[in-house]
Amino acid sequence: MSESTTVIPTVSSAKAASKFPTALVSKISPAKLRDIVLGTCLPILGLVFFLLFWHVGAQHIKTSLGTFPGPKEVVTQWNNLVAEQKDEYAREAAFYERQEKRNAEALKEDPNAEIKVREYNGRPTFFNKIQTSLFTVLSGFILATVIAIPMGIVIGLSQSLYRAFNPVIQIFKPVSPLAWLPLITLVVSSVYVSEDPMFSKSFIISMLTVTLCSMWPTMINTAVGVAGVSKDLINVSRVLRLDWLTHVRKIVIPSSIPMMFTGLRLSLGIAWMVLIAAEMLAQNPGLGKFVWDEFQNGSSDSLGRICVAVLTIGVIGFGLDRTLLAIQGYVNWDKSAVVR
Amino acid sequence: MSELHLEISKVGIDFPTPKGPFCALQDVNLKISKGEFVSLIGHSGCGKSTVLNIVAGLYQATTGGVMLNGREVNEPGPERAVVFQNHSLLPWLTAYQNIELGVKRVFRGKKTKAEMREWIEHNLELVHMTHAMHKRPDEISGGMKQRVGIARALAMEPEILLMDEPFGALDALTRAHLQDSLMEIQTALGNTVIMITHDVDEAVLLSDRIVMMTNGPSATVGEILDVKLARPRNRLELADDPEYNGYRTAVLRFLYEKQKKVEPIAPKRAEKAAEKDSSKQVA
Structure with missing residues (x-):
């Protein structure tokens, strides 16, 4: 892309370049390029505007549970929720490990021992x-x-x-x-x-x-x-x-x-x-x-x-x-x- | 050729309109022998399509009736296959599947699967469409769609083939091409055909008889012209043929002198509305 923009000024080099990497650029017409740029930029712009509005607006809303959360706090809470999920996985894995160990020991002592397999019953995350x-x-x-x-x-x-x-x-x-x-x-x-x-x-x-x-x-x-x-x-x-x-x-x-x-x-x-x-x-x-x-x-x-x-x-x-x-x-x- | 096949006797039809019944056809009489090719010609709105729809069983005549081989026609059926003006292929099925739908219906229990397959392919071959048999209607041209439409009708082995301005929506070259194909097929199979057209050359070139209809309301058969040109007919040779041109002039004279259309727009609209109305009820 950068190559093509640098060689364009003279006619002859533009011709030569058009065979080479410009082929990709020249296939996209200016109208289409504009369409692509607008198609990606405008939604991003809208999103940024919304986040800004949220960020500023949230600071002015005081509730009985404190200030209304802005984007930053929400991201923090998302991370907390993900962390809770990981903890829960770890707890589950630990539970099954303990159970297996206990059962294995019970079997070792008495091969006819009654084995209890319980399902992990954690709180839903x-x-x-x-x-x-x-x-x-x-x-x-x-x-x-x-x-x-x-x-x-x-x-x-x-x-x-x-x-x-x-x-x-x-x-x-x-x-x-x-x-x-x-x-x-x-x-x-x-x-x-x-x-x-x-x-x-x-x-x-x-x-x-x-x-x-x-x-x-x-x-x-x-x-x-x-x-x-x-x-x-x-x-x-x-x-x-x-x-x-x-x-x-x-x-x-x-x-x-x-x-x-x-x-x-x-x-x-x-x-x-x-x-x-x-x-x-x-x-x-x-x-x-x-x-x-x-x-x-x-x-x-x-x-x-x-x-x-x-x-x-x-x-x-x-x-x-x-x-x-x-x-x-x-x-x-x-x-x-x-x-x- | 002389065996009486289809008899349209004293057919009339009224369409209900808000202003009372509208009489579109009155006292239409026509006898058609086996293997005959008959064209219906007339100005638009004169009820040609209505006649065809009555023969097809899609409309019910108010008075009179249609007999096919001595039995009265009062509902649609595959023995009276219709080639629709706008092809009416199912857009979600391929050419092959479109024909298969009719073939399965008609030959269930009479042909094995392999025989049906062969028969469908044979019919596609008749209209020169074997190469596109697995294409859907939106992937082929207008002329090709109409070919498949004709193949679908032929594949039902109808006793009579009803064609409603089959080539009306096509360009002149494609139309000529399809007319030639149709002549070829008709010579080979000897089908009885009723075709609606507003093209004088098409009528003279293809038909054994041309039925000219008067203008509506209360349209009826005006004149019938026997076309005694030898078959096979060749459009190039016929172009300078005095006999051909004589027939042509006769039809033109009927259409533009005797039945010159003095066009009052309003009644025509009423008729259209009436047709729409009745079609809703039929559906």
Whole structure:
């Protein structure tokens, strides 16, 4: 790059240079270069501006737990959380080592000795909580998808069904998770009774809340997509006299995939938002509970740790959306379609 | 050639509009023999496509009816394969898969998998598309898409091939090329064909009979012209042929003298809206 900029002045040397390393530079047109520069610089500039604003603004907010944490304190808390995780790993490893040693000694003394293997039972760390949250949200979202897509297809195929169910969907769509939660909690408590439950109640409650709140956009968008299948393609299907299943599989689903994914992305966004609220109230050991516990804890570190959680929630939400976008790019037949 | 194959008798259709029913077709009568190539020609909006859609079973006639081999036509079916104006290939399937969809439907239980495969490839070969059989519609040109559309229709071994302005969306050179291919295929297979067109040369070159339709509303068959040019026909030789030019003039005279389109824009819109309306109900 530097070479090319130094040789450009004279025409002849520019020509000679264009064969050499300038080839790379000359391929990128000025407009494209500008695009790349702006594309990287502007987001960085925005981020820097935000950090500055945060840093300065935070110093002016005094809370009962001290000054509002700025970026620096939040980084410190992040490091603390990582350190706690490492400690926890070390403790776990030590526990298993001790147990193994104890068992080995017991066997040495008496080969028939009864050996007890216990599982390590540490407190869930921040990162365990992220895992729990992800597992819960995905379970709820997948359940919602499994219900919403078939329903959406059936509703979309029939004008009458669409008319019949649309009011129901529109009524349930705006209901807040906080309104569902007490109902779900009571129903789950009475229905899901088992001596040795596979899943904890708090998990089931959070998951069902996520499902109930997040399935509507997928259902509506799928129905709209299905109802909007091109008339020409439907005529093809009629001329071929395709049976219902082939019609749905070969014509309806492929052409409504873009709308389906629009719905899925909306749904996943809602699911992730709802999950945090649900976990706070249902005490599912995920990020929502983390925030709630820190809030109740009220130490001088709490605010910083909550800020870490807030940023983590944002980053994961973004990551989930991107993942879905990547899946859409893979599933969609129209590879030239711009998905964003 | 004289065997009666398809009979359209007293067909009329009304489309409901907010202002009451709109009569698009009235008293359309036509008899078509096996192996005949018939063109429907007329000004746009005269109901040519509606006739074809009724024969295809996509629309229901309000009055009269269509008989194919003595049976009444009242729903779509693969024995009346349609080549759509805008090809209507499924964009997520390759050329091969598009044809396979119809072949599987028609020959389920009658052909083995290998036979089906051979049959699909044979049909692709007929339209000279073997080289692009694993390409999706967005990867091939408009003319090629229409070729695949024709192959899809032929592969269903239809009793009658319905073509709705099959070459309307193509450039003149590609169109000529495809017309030649179609003539070749029709000579080889002897299909019965109904083709809609607004191209006079295309009509004269391809058809055994040209059915000229009057302007709507209440459009009907105006004149029928027998084209007795010997086959195979060659467009270059025919260009200077007085007989050919005679047919050509006859059609032109019908279209531009007898049925000169005095274009009131508003009713045409009403018809379009009506067609849209009815199509929604059909769908």
